[in-house]
Amino acid sequence: MTTDIDTASAPAPGTPGTARRGGGGALRRYLTALRTPRGAIGAVLLGLLVLLSVLAPVLFPGGYDAQSGNSLAGASARHWMGTDELGRDVLVRTVYGLRTDLSLLLTAVPASAVIGTLMGLAGVISRWLGSGVQRLLDVILGFPGMVLGMCVVLVIxxxxxxxxxxxxxxxxxxxxxxxxxxxxxxxxxxYVLAARVLGVRRRTVLVRHVLPNIVDPIIVNAAVYMVVAIFIEAGLSIVGLGIQPPIPSLGAMLNTGARYIEVHPAYVMGPGLVLLLLTLSFTLLSNALNKAVLRR
Structure with a gap:
């Protein structure tokens, strides 16, 4: 499984434009993207998955660790996807696993986008600082995603x-x-050169002119990286370095379910299908956002 970041689908920075893009214009572009077939399907699919994860405690008040005496049972009216090796409902644990994955994606990816963007703009403060930060980013980029993830997990x-x-x-x-x-x-x-000639402060130029014109590719890259982050979580959990039992995650369930795939295929098919739908939703959204940005 590869987790190398592919930026080919992201728009190039500095797409032709002569003035600051207003927030309303950006919002209209994003709403336009959601009205396209791909954007609409991706948004609806992601919305349903988020809603399902949020309502998990309401739909399954017994929690994800409730056990029964019937282990590795097949699908039934009581357990739609059967039970695992400890008699726990596979469907319930899959929904709670989705909740775990979304909590990671919707916090870690935005945090990475904000911190990474600030690091990329460090050159505004000092050329030497900007160059130093880029060398640090080059070092991080030199490690394959899974290898770096394993190193982080082994340390923390x-x-x-x-x-x-x-x-x-x-x-x-x-x-x-x-x-x-x-x-x-x-x-x-x-317009940036003119602002400098007029004595406008660097921070003002950055906030009013630079940031609004680079925010679109950052947003698209965030959607793209959501897909990469899904595979990072799944890959690390599959090799036993992710979420630990009894807390469920989609990757951890795939890791455990693979041992019983011959006797209980639904154990793997359930979390695998949800993982596929989650990946599909972010892929469709990133494609729709990318096209909307390129047409601005």
Missing amino acids: GTGWRALFTAILIIGLPLFGRQARAGLQVEQERE
Whole structure:
């Protein structure tokens, strides 16, 4: 399983534009993306998955660790996906596993985007600082995603916090390099040069002119990295370095279910299908956002 970050689908920084893009214009572009077939399907699919994970305690008040005396049972009216090796409902644990995965994705990826973008814009403060930060990002980028994730987990220890840190660190080069490239392009724009001539402060130029023009590719890259983060969690959990029992995650369930696939295929099919749907939703959203940004 590879977790290398592919930025080919992301828009190039500094897409032609001569003035600051207003927040309303950006919002309209994103709403337009959601009205396309891919965007609508991705948004609805992701919304349903998020809603299901949020309502998990209401739908399954018994929790994810409730056991019964019937282990590795097949599908029935009581257990739609059967039970696991400890008699726990596979469907319930799959929904709670989705809840765990979404809690990681919706916190670690935005944190990585914000920190990575700030690191990429460090050159505004000092050219030497910007160059130093980029060398650090190059070092991070030199490690394959899974290898770096394993190193982080081995240092911090297994669990949610380790996965959060691994996803955050692995994504920093994606956002940092994108932000720096956008900064370098925007700094050569006529309106930025004019603002400097007029004595406008660097921070004002950054906030009013540079950031609004590089936010679109950052948003698209965040959607792309959501897919990568899914595979980071699944990959580390499959090799036993992710979420630890009894807390469920989709990757951890695939790891355990693989041992019983011959006698209980639903044990793997349930979490595998949810993982596929989650990946599909973010892929469709990233494609729709990318097309909307390129047409601005």
